[in-house]
Amino acid sequence: MNMTKTLTAIALAAGILSGATSVQASGGVQAPSLQWSFNGIFGTYDRAALQRGFQVFKNVCASCHSLDLIAFRNFEALGYNEDQIKALAAGYEVQDGPNADGDMFQRPATPADHWPAPFANDKAAAAANGGATPPDLSLISKARGSGGDSAIRISLMHPHGFPIGADYVHALMTGYEEKAPEGFQLPEGKYYNEYFPGHAISMPPPLSEGVLDYEDGTKATVDQMATDVSTFLSWASEPELEHRKNLGIKVMLFLIIFTAMLYALKRKIWSNLH
C-alpha cells in the first residue's frame, strides 16, 4: 500500500471538509478573491495602506462602529511613533472613575486606552441606527472569511480560491446598487448590496467619492478606500500576522533540516539490520 498516497488522500479529504465549512458562512454572493499584500506565507501589511485605511476607519466607520479590541498603543504597528500616538489619543475623550467623590469623569485618552466606542451600549447604537446594531469591527475580517489569511486558498471544492475576510469587506464596501433588481422586495430603510447575505443591509453606502482626502495624496476613489479599510480591518483582526508568518518560516526551516537529519540517522541505525 502506498503510504504517501493514502496520507495525501486523507489530508485532501480533510481539506475538502474544512473548505466546505468555510464557504458556507458567507451565505451571499461569493466575493471575488483579490491580491492582498498579506497573502501567502511571506505576506506583510502594506504600511501606507494601513495608515490610509485607518484614516477611512477614523473618519467614516468610527462614527457608528466600535473597535473594542484595539488600544491606541497598538497603532505603533501602523508605523506611527510614540509621540504621534500620544497626540492621537489626546484628541479623544474616555470615561474614567469613579474619582474620590464617587463621580465618573471624562479625560483625554492615553496610549493605554482602548479605542472609544461611538455609543454607550448596543441598545443606544441600535436606537441611533434604525434598530440595527453596527457590529464591532475588531474581528470583522476573521469573522467573514477564512481569517485574514490565505496561505491555502485552493481546496478541491474551490479551485479558484475562496474569499478571505478582506475580500468580503472590500466587496461589501463596493457592492451597493442604487436600485434593487427587478422583483426584489427591499424593506423600508434598507439598502441593496450584492454581497450581503440576503442582500438587504441596514448600513447606508459608507464610501463615496470626496468623503475624505488622503493625507498622503493618494486619490480617494471608492475602490481605493475599500481596499485600504479592508487592509486596516484585517490588521485589526490579526495584528500578529507578520510576527506569525516570520516566525513560521524560521520554524519550518528548522523542522525541515531537523527532520532530514533524523531521517539520515534513521537510515544509518536501520542499515545494520539488513
Added chain:
Amino acid sequence: MSGGTSNFQSNSRVVNWIEHRLPIFSFMDSQLHQYPTPKNLNYFWNFGSLAGIVLVIMIVSGITLAMSYTPHISMAFTSVERIMRDVNFGWLIRYIHMNGASMFFIVVYIHVFRGMYYGSYKAPREILWMIGIFILLAMMATAFMGYVLPWGQMSFWGATVITNLFSALPLVGEPIVQLLWGGFVVDNPTLNRFFSLHYLLPFVIVGLVFLHLWALHMHHSNNPTGVEIKDEKKDTIPFHPYYTIKDLYGLGLMLIFFAFFVFFAPNYFGHPDNYIMANPLQTPPHIVPEWYFLPFYAILRAFTNDFFLYWPVSWLMTAKLAGVLAMFGSILLLLLLPWLDRSRVRSSKYRPVNRFFFWVFVLDCIILGWVGGQAPEGILVTIGQLATFWYFFHIIIVVPLVGVLERPKPLPESIAASITGAHQAAE
C-alpha cells in the same frame, strides 16, 4: 507485563538503591528499551506514538491557556482575544491548541483505520482495541467541550444543538439536558462545567492511554503480516534505538504538517462564525460542527421520517431519537468489531475481499464527512442516508460475512520469513 526480559544492570549505587526498592529502571529498560518489537512495522505504526505526543502538546498548551482564560459568558470571548493580542506568544499557544485538536483527530483516525486494515483488534488484542475506542470517545467529549470555551457563535450554537440531542431520550432526556446545562438554557453554568470537564478529561485520557499501552505490551504490536511473533530473536528488534528513531523521524514529518497550519493557515480548520461573540438571540444560518465530527453529524441528520433505516423502529421512537442512537451507536458498534470479524487471518494484506471493502468503508466515511458539512438539501440528503446505511451495513453484515466466506491467501510462516520471502521475490 510479559516480554522484554531485562538484563538491566547499573554501576551507580543510587540507581541500585532505588532499583532495589522500586524496580523502575528495569521496568523502563524492559518496556522502552529492550521491548521486542516486530521488525517489519511500516510507517502506519508511527501514528500511535504521534497521538501520544499530540496529547502531551494539547495538555501543555491547554494548561498554559487556562492561565489567561476566564470561564464567564461575558468575559470568555474577550479573554481569548486578550490571549491572542496581549499575552506574550499567546497567539502561538492558542493556535497550537486549536490546530492541535485537528491534528489529534487526523492522527487518531489514521491510527484507528490502520488497526482495522491489519486486524489489530483480533484476539488477543480485543481489550486493547476497546480501550482505544473509549479513548476516542473521551477525545470527542473533550474536543466538543473545548470548542465551547471561546464562547463564539459556533461554540454557543454547537453546544445548544448537541446538548439538546439528549432531550430525545425518553424519561431521562430532560433531566440529563438540565444537568448538562446547569439550568434551563445554555448559559454561564454550562460554560463553567464544560471548562471544568475540559480540564479533567485529558487526564482521564492519559489514564486510558496507560491502560492501552499496558494491554499493548502484553502481546506486543501487531504487524503488517498479522502473524504473531514466533521467535523473538528472528522476528523482533529492540524498541530502542530502532523504533525510537523511526518514531522521531515520523514526529518531525508530523510537526512540519502541524506547523504549516499553525503559522500559515491557523483558521483553516475553524469556522469564521466563531470569531463573533455568542449571541443567544441570533442563530447562524448553518450550524456546523468541527470537521472531525462531520461524519457522525451526517449519520445523525440522516434519520428523517422517510429514511428506510428508520421505518423498522418508527413505531418505537422518533426519528430524532433514532438519529441520536445511531450516532452514538456508530462508534459503540466498533467495540464489537473483534467478534463481528470471524476471519482467522488478521491482516488485509492476505484478505483481498476484506481489503476491497475496507477501502469502500474509508470512502464511505469521507462521503459522510463531506455530506455532514453541507446544508441538508436535495440529493445530499439521499447520499447521506445511503452512506449511513452503508456504514452500518459494512460493520454488521459485510465484516462478518467476508470473515466467514473469504478464502485468504496463504500466510507467511513467520515475520522473519515474510521479510526474507519479500527479498527473494525482489531478486
